[in-house]
Amino acid sequence: xxxxxxxVSDAFKPKKRRNGTEKFGAGDEGGEPADMKSTLENLxxxxxxxxxxxxxxxxxxxxxxxxxxNDKTLVDKEVxxxxxxxxxxxxxxxxxxxxxxxxxxxxxxxxxxxGEEGKATQATVEKFLEKVVSSxxxxxxxxxxxxxxxxxxxxxxxxxxxxxxxxxxxxxSWWLSIPNSGKFTKYFIQGRKxxxxxxxxxxxxxxxxVNLEERRTTSHxxxxxxYHVHDIVGAELVxxxxxxxxxxxxxxxx
Numbered sequence: 001x002x003x004x005x006x007x008v009s010d011a012f013k014p015k016k017r018r019n020g021t022e023k024f025g026a027g028d029e030g031g032e033p034a035d036m037k038s039t040l041e042n043l044x045x046x047x048x049x050x051x052x053x054x055x056x057x058x059x060x061x062x063x064x065x066x067x068x069x070n071d072k073t074l075v076d077k078e079v080x081x082x083x084x085x086x087x088x089x090x091x092x093x094x095x096x097x098x099x100x101x102x103x104x105x106x107x108x109x110x111x112x113x114x115g116e117e118g119k120a121t122q123a124t125v126e127k128f129l130e131k132v133v134s135s136x137x138x139x140x141x142x143x144x145x146x147x148x149x150x151x152x153x154x155x156x157x158x159x160x161x162x163x164x165x166x167x168x169x170x171x172x173s174w175w176l177s178i179p180n181s182g183k184f185t186k187y188f189i190q191g192r193k194x195x196x197x198x199x200x201x202x203x204x205x206x207x208x209x210v211n212l213e214e215r216r217t218t219s220h221x222x223x224x225x226x227y228h229v230h231d232i233v234g235a236e237l238v239x240x241x242x243x244x245x246x247x248x249x250x251x252x253x254x
Contacts, residue, residue, distance in 0.1 A: 036078035037087070039068050040102060046227040051187070055115060055180055057107035062090070062100040064227075067234035083137045092139050092175050094167075095185055103178065105133065112165060115179055121159040128152075128160055133176070143172040187222045192237075194220035195228040196251065199238055205251035209233075209240070212249060 043065070044058035065075045079102065082088035089108050091101040109129050116122040131150050132141070146152045152160070157174070160166040164179030178184075198215065199207055213225050221228065232238050233249070241248040 036065065036069075036075065037082060039065060040082075040088070040104070043068075043227075043230060044104075046224045046230070048223055048227075051222055052180075052183060055111060056178065056184060057103045057111045059178070059181070059184060060102045061093070061231060061234070062102055063098070063234035064230040065102075065234065067230045086134060089133065089176070090137075090139055091178055093181075093185060094175075095189060100139075101178065101181075108178070109133065112163075112179060116163060119163070121163045124152075124156045124159040125163050125165060127156075128165055133165075138176070140169050140173055140175045141166070146174075188231075191221045191223050191228050192231055194218060195225065196232060196237055199232070199249055200251045205253070206241075206248050208243075208245055209247040209249050 040060055043060045047058035047060070049056070049058065062075070062079060065079070066072055069075050079088065079090070083090060086105055089103050089105050091103065093099045093101045112125060112129065116125045141150075143157070146157055147154075157166070161168065161174065164177060164181075166174040167177040169175045195212070198212065199205060209229060213229055215225060217223075217225060229249075233240055237252055238249040239252050241250060
């Protein structure tokens, strides 16, 4: 299929993994168990805190882990373990059904509480963090579950939506969400589109990874280039091809 993409819609759909492509960064060589927490911590150092005045917790997309570890099943398993232990939270980011944000629970709670200080919704949000976030791995919540299991009132649910820790999924259900993350999504989509454009406009629509990472960011790329490279490699929007000069990234046109 010849893609003349609207880069926001089509390019945001991860492709099936091609055999024989080299993955970006350290893999799972030798069958050693992956330290997913360390990988997450390393990726989170690329998150531009200052861009958001340090109001957001560091966010990594789950597929960015696939750019570091070859085994997607292993990544999913280890992420699930971190979720079940209460260390990690997962969010549906909204711009694509396959885009999941990962945030350490401690960072999420710290930033949410800081944003709620002195507000009328503070007590309700604190109750939500304690009763729901600390004990539940769900990405979304039905009205029945919020009322009957977690014992929130309708007015409290309204407060949670107002505070940004819940966002409407459909009538009678809500996604767990990151307050004030709209700007993150805007900059992320804008940056991905621009970085993919750089690859596509290169000769033969390919560029050495190291050269792409070293390019100066433009006004459309507000995140570090490495953050976006992890994204486009993990989402398989580019092919990763080993060469004697290093990994070559080729725009994936089909």
